[in-house]
Amino acid sequence: xxxxxxxxxxxxxxxxxxxxxxxxxxxxxxxxxxxxxxxxxxxxxxxxxxxxxxxxxxxxxxxxxxxxxxxxxxxxxxxxxxxxxxxxxxxxxxxxxxxxxxxxxxxxxxxxxxxxxxxxxxxxxxxxxxxxxxxxxxxxxxxxxxxxxxxxxxxxxxxxxxxxxxxxxxxxxxxxxxxxxxxxxxxxxxxxxxxxxxxxxxxxxxxxxxxxxxxxxxxxxxxxxxxxxxxxxxxxxxxxxxxxxxxxxxxxxxxxxxxxxx
Numbered sequence: 562x563x564x565x566x567x568x569x570x571x572x573x574x575x576x577x578x579x580x581x582x583x584x585x586x587x588x589x590x591x592x593x594x595x596x597x598x599x600x601x602x603x604x605x606x607x608x609x610x611x612x613x614x615x616x617x618x619x620x621x622x623x624x625x626x627x628x629x630x631x632x633x634x635x636x637x638x639x640x641x642x643x644x645x646x647x648x649x650x651x652x653x654x655x656x657x658x659x660x661x662x663x664x665x666x667x668x669x670x671x672x673x674x675x676x677x678x679x680x681x682x683x684x685x686x687x688x689x690x691x692x693x694x695x696x697x698x699x700x701x702x703x704x705x706x707x708x709x710x711x712x713x714x715x716x717x718x719x720x721x722x723x724x725x726x727x728x729x730x731x732x733x734x735x736x737x738x739x740x741x742x743x744x745x746x747x748x749x750x751x752x753x754x755x756x757x758x759x760x761x762x763x764x765x766x767x768x769x770x771x772x773x774x775x776x777x778x779x780x781x782x783x784x785x786x787x788x789x790x791x792x793x794x795x796x797x798x799x800x801x802x803x804x805x806x807x808x809x810x811x812x813x814x815x816x817x818x819x820x821x822x823x
Contacts, residue, residue, distance in 0.1 A: 577598070577599050577600040577601045578601055578717075579599060579601055579717060579718055579719070579720040579721050580717075580720045582595050582599070583595060583720040583721050583723065583724040584720070584724060586724055586728070588636065588728065589632070589636035589725070589728050589729070590636070592631070592632075592721070592724055592725060592728060593631035593632065594631075595721075596629050596630075596631040596632075596702050596721055597628050597629055597630075597631050597656075598628075598629075599629045599702065599703075599718075599721075601717050601718070602703060602713075602714045602717055602718070604705075604706070604711075604714070605701075605703035605704070605705055605710070605714060606703065608649075608703075608704065608705065608706050609627055609628065609629075609647075609649075609653050609703050609704045610627050612625065612627070612649045612650070612653055612704065613625035613626070613627025613653065613654075614627075616650075616654075617650045617654075620650060620654055623654060625653060625654045626652070626653060626654060626655060626656030627653060628656070628703075629702040629703050630647040630652045630653065630656060630657070630658055630699075630702050630703070630704075631658075631702065632658060632696055632697060632698035632699075632725060633657050633658045633659075633660075633692065633696065633697045633698075634692040634695055634696030634697055635692060635693070635694070635695075635696060636696075636728070636729070637729075637731070637732045638692075638694055638695050638696035638729060638732060638733060639694050639695075639732050639733060639734050639735065639815040639816070639817065640677070640694060640695040640696070640733070640734070640735045640736075640737060640811045640812070640815050640817075641695070641696050641697075641698060641725075641726075641729060641733050641735070641736045641737070642668075642695060642696070642697045642698070642736075642737045642738075642739065643698055643699065643700065643722075643736055643737070643738045643739065643743040643746070643747050644658065644659065644697065644698070644699040644739045644740070644743055644788070645699055645700070645701065645708070645710075645739070645740055645742050645743055645788065646699050646700075646701035646702070646703065646704060646705050646708065646710055647699065647702065647703065647704045648661075648662045648664065648704060648708070649704040650662065651664065651665060652665075652704070653703075653704035655684075655685050655686050656686050657683065657685075657686040658697040658698065658699065659683070659697060659789075660683040660684065660685065660686065660688075661683070661684055661685065663791050663794075664788070664789045664790055664791065664794075665683055665789075666682065667789040667794050667799075667801070667804070668697075668739075668789045668804075669681060669682055669683045669690070670682065670801070671789075671801060671804045671805055671808055672692070672695065672808065674801075674805055674820070675805055675808040675809055675812065675820045676693070676812065676817075676818075676819075676820030676821060677692060677693055677694060677695040677808065677812075678690060678691070678692055678693070678695075679691040679692075679693070694812075694815070694817055695811075696729070696733075698722065698725055699722075699743070700715055700718060700719065700722050700742070700743055700746035700747065700750070701714060701715055701718045701746075702718055702721060703718075715746055719746070719749070719750055719753075722746070722747070722750045723750050723753065723754055726750065726751070726754065727754070730779060733781070734780075734781065734782065734814065734815045734816065735781070735782045735783075735784065735811045735814045735815045736781060736782070736783045736784070737784045737785075737786060737807060737808065737811050738765070738783060738784065738785050738786070739786055739787070739788045739789060740765075740786075740787065740788030740790075741765040743788075744765035744769075744783075744785055745765070747783065748762060748763070748783075751773060751781070754775075755775060755776060755777075756773050756774070756775050756781070757773060757774050757775070757776070758773065759771065763783075765785050766785055767785060767786055767787045767799070767803065767807075768784075768785065768786075768806075768807065769783075769784070769785035770782065770783070770784050770785070770810075771783045782811075782814045782815075784807055784810060784811055784814075785807075786799070786803075786804060786807045787799040787803070789804065
């Protein structure tokens with residue numbers, strides 16, 4: 562499936578520039594709506610809509626979301642998971658981050674084991690799953706070809722992550738970053754927002770941890786984990802135990818009670 566699409570740095574559609582639309586969102590719910598309506602990146606819009614039209618054989622009978630995918634989780638979360646971007650036949654199909662693909666199977670099972678999710682699997686936006694104390698987002702909100710957004714696309718989408726962090730500021734204490742792309746994107750976003758980033762910039766790695774401060778007195782613990790991609794989980798580079806340890810650490814740093822053993 563190869564799209565014929567405009568250049569990634571083509572002029573965004575009028576009225577769909579995140580740097581202009583994101584700051585006006587006064588609540589998480591309003592931001593989610595703004596994100597879902599975004600058409601700022603011509604290449605990503607063309608790809609996500611082509612995927613939604615052509616569909617995967619296994620999902621031929623389904624109607625794909627085919628739009629930008631907002632974050633998922635409570636507006637008063639104390640922990641924020643930062644991924645990469647929606648999967649073409651996962652969140653681009655279901656409309657909910659990490660839902661409906663193998664990566665999501667791994668992530669939601671871990672969130673359930675560690676007390677953050679009400680059930681161990683997520684197959685659709687209407688499956689009844691609820692997140693507790695945690696929210697899931699990404700630095701890029703549209704499914705990119707080959708799972709690879711361009712630097713221009715990441716930068717253009719960046720104001721959404723900036724605004725999400727601002728709206729979560731009263732409660733969020735920990736960010737768990739899945740993969741090196743999300744790690745670099747989050748640190749750039751935080752630096753642009755005035756957070757003090759150590760020099761040299763902290764390197765990504767599974768189990769990496771850095772404590773960041775803001776001149777206004779806020780603090781944020783940033784934890785790194787290998788991404789829950791099949792490439793990592795099928796090869797054993799990331800095991801369920803490894804992921805659980807990072808999420809349990811996030812609970813502890815956020816001041817949350819340990820997950821129930823029952």
